Each structure stands twice: as C-alpha cells, then as structure tokens.
Amino acid sequence: MSTAAAPRSIDRPSTRDRVATGDLAPAPARTARATAVIAALLVALVVTLLVSAGAGQLHVPPDEVIGSVLHRLGLNAGDLPSHPNGEAALWNIRFPRLMMGLLVGAGLGVAGAVMQGIFGNPLAEPGVIGVSAGAGVGACAVIVFGWAFLGPMTIPAAAFVTALVTTVIVYGLARRGGRTEVVTLVLMGIAVNAVASALIAYFVFLGDTAAREQIVFWQLGSLNGSRWVQVQAVAPLMLVALVAAWTLAGRLDLLALGERAARHLGVHVERLRLTAIVLTTLMVAAGVAFAGIIAFVGLVVPHLIRMAIGPSHRSLLPGSAVGGALVLSLADLVARTAVDYADLPIGMLTALVGGPFFFWLLMRARARAGGWA
Incomplete structure (x- = not known):
C-alpha cells in the first residue's frame, strides 16, 4: 500500500501540535494522561465485551454473562444463563x-x-510490506484447488506461510x-502487493461460484467461525510478538530522532528495523490467517x-493494543447485530470508517506542508 511512501516532512508535528498532544508537557503529566486514556479504553473494552457476548439472536443479559464467567472460574456467584x-x-x-x-485487534494496532515508528511516518500501516496480500495468495490457492492436508x-496455515514468504x-x-532503505522497502512492498493482487484475481477467475464467494468474504475479513482451537493457535504467536514489540519501545523512541542520531545513541538501526518487520509480520500474518484481511485498523x-x-512508544504500544482490540470488538458487534440473520464482513466496516x-x-498533512509536494 502506498500510504507509507509519503515523505517524512509532510506530517512532522509543529510546536503547537506537540503541545496539544502533550509531547512538550512534563513527563509526569504525559504519564498520567496516558494512564487515564488507557484505563478508559480498558473500561470501554470490558463494557463492549459484556454487551457483545450477550447480543445476538439468543440474548443473554450482562449479569448472566458475568455469572457464567464466575462459575467457570469456580466462584459460585451470579446467575447462570436462563436460556437452556x-x-x-x-x-x-x-x-x-x-x-x-x-x-487480532491488539496485534493489528x-x-x-511499530510500522509507523520504523518508517517515521504516521501514514504507514502493516500492509506496506505485503503481509496481507501475501496471506491472500495462500488462502485463495487453498480455496480454489480444494486442498485439505491440514x-x-x-x-489459515497456507495464509500464514505465504504471508511470511x-x-x-x-x-x-x-x-x-x-542496509535496507525505507523508500526502497516501500517501493518493493508496492510491487509485491501488485503481483499478489494479480495472483488473487487469477485465482478468483479460476474458481467456481462457491470458491469466489468464499474468497471475497475472506478478503473482507470476518471472525465468524472462530473456535477455541483457532484461538489456541493464534494466542501464543500473538502474545509473544506483542511482548517482544513492547521491548522495542525505547529504541523506537530514539529512532524518532532520526537514524543518524539513533546510531550515535547506540541503536543498531538495521537490526531494529529487521526485528520490527519480523514482529509485525508475525502479528499481522497470525491475524489475517484466521480473520481474513481487515483494513485500516493498523493505520487509524x-x-x-x-x-x-503523545508519541512515546512505551505508552503508544499498549494503548494501540487496547485500542485495536476495542475497535475490532465494536466492529464485530456491529457486524453480528446490524442485520438480522446476517454476519457482515468486518473489513467492510473498518474500511467505511x-x-x-x-x-x-491526507488533507491534514497537505495543510501542514502548504500543498502537495
């Protein structure tokens, strides 16, 4: 995707913007605000999960959802669902x-x-390195040729492998x-994305009507059909990658000063970039493999x-994890309940927003730059 190809300068924050986001505020004030925002997001996430768990054709009140969870934890408190x-x-x-x-939401966020940190551009997103398009090639091949060796x-396995490849x-x-130049990486990503898109179109052409419908629905993303065995396959990869990404926070902050300054401060820029790309690939590939392609969460x-x-990655990364989980949970709630007896594609909803x-x-970036470059 071409979003990350925009020059760094178009979205460099002005002093006024840095004051507005708290970048120039005292450290305790920034930490307090970050804690408050993340806490608010966590509360919103819990509420969303309670509502979402009970919503649907079979309605379960929130107190019965809580009671069911407490009973599974061995606490005989609350009421179990009244419906059989x-x-x-x-x-x-x-x-x-x-x-x-x-x-998946936490991983995409x-x-x-991380991608915006290593590219130094808030318009970057994970699709720029071809993970989603690569996963699509593997998934479409399996759907069209009817492979079922696993x-x-x-x-999911084919999508994950082709995303990594x-x-x-x-x-x-x-x-x-x-060395790896950022501009070259972006251009190569665009080229590989184009080739992957062509292969997906070819598989759509080869497939029958049922295969085409499955490919289209998979490309639009959905959590429909998720089961515990799939959660168990995703969770270890995602949790390890999330924790490892958080350990890069300090070095990503130094990289924001510029590659030369980061090197002077002891950051091995090339190693950091490679590590970040590997972790990003694991998170996105694991999510796309089971949920399909869900656009814009990693950007927005x-x-x-x-x-x-503010821009500190020590707060930005956990905040993005909670925010991504919240956005995807809200999108899934709308997908399940907006239309009776239907499950809308989540990727369609996230793209609409x-x-x-x-x-x-883009308009904000152009206004700051005084026009298109």
Whole structure:
C-alpha cells in the first residue's frame, strides 16, 4: 500500500501540535494522561465485551454473562444463563469469537504503531510490506484447488506461510549492501502487493461460484467461525510478538530522532528495523490467517492513540493494543447485530470508517506542508 511512501516532512508535528498532544508537557503529566486514556479504553473494552457476548439472536443479559464467567472460574456467584442453550452459546461460539477479536485487534494496532515508528511516518500501516496480500495468495490457492492436508486449519496455515514468504521476499529485494532503505522497502512492498493482487484475481477467475464467494468474504475479513482451537493457535504467536514489540519501545523512541542520531545513541538501526518487520509480520500474518484481511485498523488506531497520549512508544504500544482490540470488538458487534440473520464482513466496516479517516489525514498533512509536494 502506498500510504507509507509519503515523505517524512509532510506530517512532522509543529510546536503547537506537540503541545496539544502533550509531547512538550512534563513527563509526569504525559504519564498520567496516558494512564487515564488507557484505563478508559480498558473500561470501554470490558463494557463492549459484556454487551457483545450477550447480543445476538439468543440474548443473554450482562449479569448472566458475568455469572457464567464466575462459575467457570469456580466462584459460585451470579446467575447462570436462563436460556437452556445460553451457556453453550457463550462458551462454544461467542467467547472464542471475542477472544479472537481481542488478539487480532491488539496485534493489528501494535503492528501499525511499530510500522509507523520504523518508517517515521504516521501514514504507514502493516500492509506496506505485503503481509496481507501475501496471506491472500495462500488462502485463495487453498480455496480454489480444494486442498485439505491440514483439515480446517489448511487455509489459515497456507495464509500464514505465504504471508511470511512475501515479507521475506520484500525485505530481501529491498536490502542492498547490508542496509535496507525505507523508500526502497516501500517501493518493493508496492510491487509485491501488485503481483499478489494479480495472483488473487487469477485465482478468483479460476474458481467456481462457491470458491469466489468464499474468497471475497475472506478478503473482507470476518471472525465468524472462530473456535477455541483457532484461538489456541493464534494466542501464543500473538502474545509473544506483542511482548517482544513492547521491548522495542525505547529504541523506537530514539529512532524518532532520526537514524543518524539513533546510531550515535547506540541503536543498531538495521537490526531494529529487521526485528520490527519480523514482529509485525508475525502479528499481522497470525491475524489475517484466521480473520481474513481487515483494513485500516493498523493505520487509524495508532494515529488516534498518538494524538491522545503523545508519541512515546512505551505508552503508544499498549494503548494501540487496547485500542485495536476495542475497535475490532465494536466492529464485530456491529457486524453480528446490524442485520438480522446476517454476519457482515468486518473489513467492510473498518474500511467505511478508516477510508474517510485516511482522507482526513491526507488533507491534514497537505495543510501542514502548504500543498502537495
């Protein structure tokens, strides 16, 4: 995606903007505000999960949702669902779906924040290195040719492997003389994305009607069909990558000063960039493999969190994780309840919100730069 190709200068914050976001505020004030924002997001996330768990054709009141969870934890408190199928609906269908949404949303949010950090541009997003498009190639191939060597896990496994392979190709082509230039990486990502899109279109052409419908729905993203076995496959990869990404926070802050300054301060820029790309690939590939392509979460969420709490990655990364989980949980709630007896694609909903937001970002960047470069 071409969003990260914009020059660094178009969105460099002015002194007024840095004051507004708290970048120039005293450290205790920034920390307090970041803590308050993240706490508010956590409260909103918990409320969203309670509402989402009970919403649907089989309604379960929030107090019964809480009671069901407490009983599973061995605490005989609260009421169990009054509907005879309520307990099964919660634990076999809705809770796995909610957990998948939390993991994928957190991964996309953090991946976006990391990508914006290593590119030095808040218009960057994970798709720039071809992860999503690469995953699409693998998934579409399995759907069209009917491969089932891993049973129901074949599509996610193929999507995950091809996402990793695509990123390796992009990074290998962009690397020269032991270094990787950001502009070259972006251009290679655009080229590989174009090739992957052409392959996906070819698979759509080859497939029958059922395969085409499945490909289109997968490309638009959905948490429908998430089960505990899939959550167990995603959780270890996502949690390890999230923790590892947080350990990069200090070095990402130094990289924001510029590559030369970061090197003088002891940051191995090339190693940091490679590590960040690997972690981003793991998070996005794991999410896309099971939920399909969900656009704009990695772009919108980190940008909003940065505007609210400032650019420090020690706060930005956990804030983006919670914010991404909240956005995807809200999108999934709307997807399940907006239309009776239908499950809307989540990627469609996030694009409806993210598209106009991205347009606003571009207009904001142009106003700061005094016109298009």
